[in-house]
Amino acid sequence: MRKASEIVIAGPDRDDALSPVGRETLQDRVYAQLRNSLINGMFDAGDVLRIVDLAERLQTSTMPVREALGRLVSEQALESLPNRSVRVPLITRDRLNDLARARILIEGQMVALALPNLTNDDFAILKQINVDCDKAFDQHGKDIGHVTSALNQRFHFHIYQAARSQVLIPIVESLWLQSGAIIRKAAHIHDEQGGLAATNHHWALIDALERRDVESAMQSLSNDISRSFDLIRGRLDRAPYITVEGASHD
Missing domain, CATH: 1.10.10.10 (Winged helix-like DNA-binding domain superfamily/Winged helix DNA-binding domain)
Known part of the structure; x- marks a missing residue:
């Protein structure tokens, strides 16, 4: 009897079943x-x-x-x-709501899975990212959307990687792939309007994670995602969609 570890490729074309793995x-x-x-x-x-x-x-x-x-x-x-x-797809209300709902559901589970695996070193990294993001908003630079979006992505994915889920990470990446322009525009709107610090919910999320409070952590994440999408909804109240540079169109 052949051992379970011995894999045989059957059929006349078995020599062609596998090909050399090339470089990227x-x-x-x-x-x-x-x-x-x-x-x-x-x-x-x-x-x-x-x-x-x-x-x-x-x-x-x-x-x-x-x-x-x-x-x-x-x-x-x-x-x-x-x-x-x-x-890049136009930002419409239906697309906005669909993405927000999916991100809150899936990323909330990522936070719950990640929480037991996060260390003090992780919290130090997350806090530094937040400090850098606050500085970027304080400078009101022309590229604020790009800079803060990149920092926001680093913050979230540092948490999600701790979930150690090879199945969920690609799903989250797909949602972020579709949300990039939304987060960029939300950063510009926040810079124009001011008000509550853009990283407020990030700090609340870190606090909940440090306390190992999974419900509070998931709620802080939901608040963070919802806030960015709500900033866009405010613009969509005046127009059916948003396009290049966030201009509203009737």
């Missing part, structure tokens, strides 16, 4: 860069991405860019246009 392809690198840019809010809602322009900026041919954009369209991070270009 150029298309993979282009995809990763565009994906990270979307997650970190480097593009606005309604931004049109043209293959030729992106290829020039990335100093590559059009083929890997076209393939990368196709993958991002299939992941709903981008949407196709009739002229073969793609764009």
Whole structure:
């Protein structure tokens, strides 16, 4: 009897069943860069991405860019246009509500899973990210949306990685891929309006995590996500959707 650890590939083509594992392809690198840019809010809602322009900026041919954009369209991070270009989806009320609901449900579970695994070193890192984010908002820089979105992403994913879930992390990444432009715009609106510190709910989340209070931690996360989306809803009360640079359209 063959041992369970002995794997045999049956069939006449078994020699072709597996192929050598190659290095990361150029298309993979282009995809990763565009994906990270979307997650970190480097593009606005309604931004049109043209293959030729992106290829020039990335100093590559059009083929890997076209393939990368196709993958991002299939992941709903981008949407196709009739002229073969793609764009970052417009921010509509339905899309906003759907993403907010999904993020609160799934990321709340990530916080609950992560809580027992977080250490004092983790809390120190989270606090420093918050300090850096507060400084960025205080400077009111032109690139505030990009800078604070990237810090916000670092904060959340430092927590989520502690959940140690290989199944849920890709789902969360997909939601953030679709939310990047929303978080970017929310940062700009907050900078214009002022009021409660943008990191207020982050500090509350850290406090709850340090106390090992899972219910308070999940509520603080929900408040944090809801606040960003509520800032956008305020603009949508005056128009059906928001596009490039957050301009409202009737």
